[in-house]
Amino acid sequence: MDSGFIRRTYRSTAFVTGFVLFALASYGQFWALLPVAGGVALGLVLLWTLEALVRGVFTPERVSAARTNKSARPGRALLGAALVKYPLVGIVLWAAARYWNQREVMAFMGGFILVQAVIALRGVGRYMVERREDSRKTPSGKAP
Numbered sequence: 686m687d688s689g690f691i692r693r694t695y696r697s698t699a700f701v702t703g704f705v706l707f708a709l710a711s712y713g714q715f716w717a718l719l720p721v722a723g724g725v726a727l728g729l730v731l732l733w734t735l736e737a738l739v740r741g742v743f744t745p746e747r748v749s750a751a752r753t754n755k756s757a758r759p760g761r762a763l764l765g766a767a768l769v770k771y772p773l774v775g776i777v778l779w780a781a782a783r784y785w786n787q788r789e790v791m792a793f794m795g796g797f798i799l800v801q802a803v804i805a806l807r808g809v810g811r812y813m814v815e816r817r818e819d820s821r822k823t824p825s826g827k828a829p
Contacts, residue, residue, distance in 0.1 A: 705721060
């Protein structure tokens with residue numbers, strides 16, 4: 686995957702979310718708009734925090750600095766992020782389950798899964814395009 690994959694994933698997710706919200710509104714399912722949008726927002730925030738953590742901790746400059754300075758180890762950053770991020774996610778999920786009924790919670794989870802589905806389908810699509818391009822090449826490596 687290239688460095689712009691995540692940025693393009695944000696755009697794809699925004700497009701798909703807009704389409705889903707439009708479809709829900711056009712079928713009169715207004716009760717599901719906020720939960721679906723909330724689930725997508727949670728999924729995007731988690732994706733953004735993962736992206737920021739990877740870019741901030743696992744860049745070549747940071748890795749070489751971590752070898753010389755024990756206080757700059759990536760494990761500390763990962764532990765700190767986990768101790769902050771996952772309790773906050775737990776609080777959001779608790780609040781959703783506490784204040785919404787079952788169908789709103791299911792719509793929230795559907796919105797959250799929508800982000801994961803966009804990522805998976807983009808990866809599968811890229812794999813299929815690469816395989817198709819490889820199969821079009823002749824044994825000499827040149828296109829026909």
